[in-house]
Amino acid sequence: MALWERSLLVVAVSILYALLWVYCLWQFRRRDSGGVQFPANAESQSAASVLVAYASQSGIALGLAQQSASALQAAGPVRLLPLDRVNDEVLASTKHAFFIASTYGEGEPPDNGNRFARRYLNSDSSQFSHLKFAVLALGDSAYQHFCAFGHKLHAGLSGHGAEPVFAPLELDGNDDTAKADVMQRWYQQLQTFGADIPSQMPRGAKADYQAWRLESRQVLNQGSLGEPLLHLRFSSLQENDQWQAGDVAEIIPRNSAKRCAEFAAQHQLDGSLVLSIQGESRSLLEELARRDLTAKNIAAPDGNDVNAVTAWLNEFPLLAKREYSIASIPQSGCLDLLVRVQCTDGVPGVASNWLGVHLAIADTVMLRLRSNPLFHAPASNIPMILIGNGSGFAGLRGHLQARKLAARHDNWLLFGERSADADRIFKDEIADWQNSGYLPRIDLTFSRDPNQPAYVQDAILVNAESIKTWVATGAAIYVCGSREGMASAVDRQLRAILGDSLVDALSGAGLYRRDVY
Numbered sequence: 001m002a003l004w005e006r007s008l009l010v011v012a013v014s015i016l017y018a019l020l021w022v023y024c025l026w027q028f029r030r031r032d033s034g035g036v037q038f039p040a041n042a043e044s045q046s047a048a049s050v051l052v053a054y055a056s057q058s059g060i061a062l063g064l065a066q067q068s069a070s071a072l073q074a075a076g077p078v079r080l081l082p083l084d085r086v087n088d089e090v091l092a093s094t095k096h097a098f099f100i101a102s103t104y105g106e107g108e109p110p111d112n113g114n115r116f117a118r119r120y121l122n123s124d125s126s127q128f129s130h131l132k133f134a135v136l137a138l139g140d141s142a143y144q145h146f147c148a149f150g151h152k153l154h155a156g157l158s159g160h161g162a163e164p165v166f167a168p169l170e171l172d173g174n175d176d177t178a179k180a181d182v183m184q185r186w187y188q189q190l191q192t193f194g195a196d197i198p199s200q201m202p203r204g205a206k207a208d209y210q211a212w213r214l215e216s217r218q219v220l221n222q223g224s225l226g227e228p229l230l231h232l233r234f235s236s237l238q239e240n241d242q243w244q245a246g247d248v249a250e251i252i253p254r255n256s257a258k259r260c261a262e263f264a265a266q267h268q269l270d271g272s273l274v275l276s277i278q279g280e281s282r283s284l285l286e287e288l289a290r291r292d293l294t295a296k297n298i299a300a301p302d303g304n305d306v307n308a309v310t311a312w313l314n315e316f317p318l319l320a321k322r323e324y325s326i327a328s329i330p331q332s333g334c335l336d337l338l339v340r341v342q343c344t345d346g347v348p349g350v351a352s353n354w355l356g357v358h359l360a361i362a363d364t365v366m367l368r369l370r371s372n373p374l375f376h377a378p379a380s381n382i383p384m385i386l387i388g389n390g391s392g393f394a395g396l397r398g399h400l401q402a403r404k405l406a407a408r409h410d411n412w413l414l415f416g417e418r419s420a421d422a423d424r425i426f427k428d429e430i431a432d433w434q435n436s437g438y439l440p441r442i443d444l445t446f447s448r449d450p451n452q453p454a455y456v457q458d459a460i461l462v463n464a465e466s467i468k469t470w471v472a473t474g475a476a477i478y479v480c481g482s483r484e485g486m487a488s489a490v491d492r493q494l495r496a497i498l499g500d501s502l503v504d505a506l507s508g509a510g511l512y513r514r515d516v517y
């Protein structure tokens with residue numbers, strides 16, 4: 001390339017970057033970091049003295065924040081912002097702030113709370129003694145650092161002189177029953193600030209779950225060194241189930257019939273014993289299927305006394321729901337999931353083994369759809385870079401299907417797996433997208449490739465210039481897959497080639513989104 005051509009290219013890319021910055025800034029001001037629309041007229045509420053701020057990765061805290069903001073609007077204007085949008089200026093004009101924050105990694109903030117954490121939780125230089133606040137901390141009690149980020153937020157704000165109006169509330173996102181109870185306490189507190197208790201309180205243990213039938217199950221990685229990765233296809237037994245690319249399926253898992261029979265035999269109990277639990281009649285085997293049998297190791301009562309067996313069973317908590325990124329859009333006519341059969345230290349994972357091995361074709365699962373606006377599609381006129389690995393193809397596939405439906409051709413897939421022979425998942429479908437022009441760029445990496453072993457993050461470095469060009473033309477980057485193994489390395493590479501401030505700006509503008517686990 002001649003020198004003048006080179007210079008022209010540099011000028012063109014610089015102009016595109018400048019335009020991108022303006023665009024990010026505009027997006028940033030226009031909407032929150034997830035591209036989620038504020039409740040009606042909330043954008044004009046910048047003068048509101050009440051703030052609801054959320055830090056949310058998969059949308060649960062966001063949903064609760066939206067509900068809380070609506071409830072508080074009964075008392076006057078409310079600002080609803082992702083935590084990263086909360087700065088000195090916002091805090092200075094806020095009298096009452098309600099924070100709803102989940103926890104990720106090892107007690108870390110979700111993506112849209114990172115910047116706030118870096119800025120305010122490591123130092124207490126600014127003082128907010130005028131501020132009264134409360135924290136609703138979301139987490140999962142199975143994690144060692146339960147609700148840790150919510151607690152850090154509470155401690156950090158207190159360190160800045162802000163005054164808590166009540167102690168932080170902990171909410172275990174996996175426990176629907178406890179969730180209803182905690183949310184009731186949260187809204188009772190909010191009521192003292194003039195909030196209306198919402199007519200629809202958070203969903204109870206069984207509410208909204210519907211039966212979906214397993215239509216087919218296919219192993220995607222025959223002969224792989226890794227655990228089996230399965231493509232499950234479900235059909236709904238009701239009409240008008242709606243979701244969109246990026247949404248989540250919540251499933252109540254069960255123990256397999258084999259496992260329940262073995263457990264009953266091990267404890268010398270009669271599996272056909274009929275029990276009445278919370279007004280419902282079930283056999284012991286049916287009840288065992290719903291319980292977390294790994295939670296306790298307690299001897300069963302002698303004999304088959306119904307009351308004693310019921311009391312013993314009640315020591316075992318109900319199995320917690322599992323969440324899966326939906327791998328299809330409704331227009332495909334079915335709901336697809338990708339499930340990796342898990343096995344830790346030789347112990348098979350309950351849900352993945354049940355779904356991946358034991359559930360029979362035509363059997364039903366109890367499933368509910370959950371919207372995840374933080375991973376919904378970008379505006380339809382934006383190019384997309386989709387990055388992922390393994391079962392993370394699920395979260396990307398729905399978007400690719402939606403892009404094809406919307407006749408958007410400017411899609412680029414960077415995807416990593418183990419071996420080109422055994423792990424080349426959805427080979428035909430990807431070829432079809434390529435042949436029909438919906439995937440003009442694709443970079444597949446295989447970490448066990450004998451000639452060119454590489455991870456998807458390596459492909460980012462190799463394609464740095466193209467990524468810069470795509471980003472400069474306004475592309476959104478969507479990442480789905482393992483948080484530690486892949487997404488954190490991808491994030492590091494993106495920051496290395498684009499710079500921290502641009503990556504943060506993209507994230508703030510909803511142009512860098514992650515569905516990671």
Ligand SMILES: Cc1cc2nc3c(=O)[nH]c(=O)nc-3n(C[C@H](O)[C@H](O)[C@H](O)COP(=O)(O)O)c2cc1C
Pocket residue numbers: 055056057058059060061062102103104105106107108110138139140141143144145146147148172173174483516517
């Ligand atoms: C990869 C990953 C790491 C997590 N780490 C923690 C943790 O350290 N502590 C905790 O209490 N919860 C942890 N959780 C659970 C989430 O905080 C919980 O699911 C929460 O309800 C998610 O809310 P959100 O959808 O608003 O992000 C983790 C979840 C995932 C997927």
